[in-house]
Amino acid sequence: MSTPELHWFKSSYSSSNEPGDCVEVATTPALVYVRDSKTSGAARLTVTPAAWTDFLEGTVVTS
Template sequence: MSTTELAWFKSSYSGTSGDNCVEVAASTNAVHVRDSKIERSPQLAVEPTTWSAFVAYATGH
């Protein structure tokens, strides 16, 4: 699956004014992260367990 075929969604922590938006898409082997306001934004891909640990740390869980 290419990253253009992924189902991207805006982070619930992104601002409502359209700036500072982070989009995330999950695939079988990775969680992809990109900046939505930059056309052809570079993407970060991490293992699902790494993403889960990051989210748990960021939300204090």
């Protein structure tokens, strides 16, 4: 089974003009991939879309 080409994006809350401290996400129908933007070649977290949705629903964003 081949790995699909992933299209990474970062949160709209992240600064767009600095690499900074942020995570990047790539989605496929079967999996959601999460990585650290500063070490994009390092290990990444892989979860199901349902688990990612649960995580996001449990996350509180404050400004």
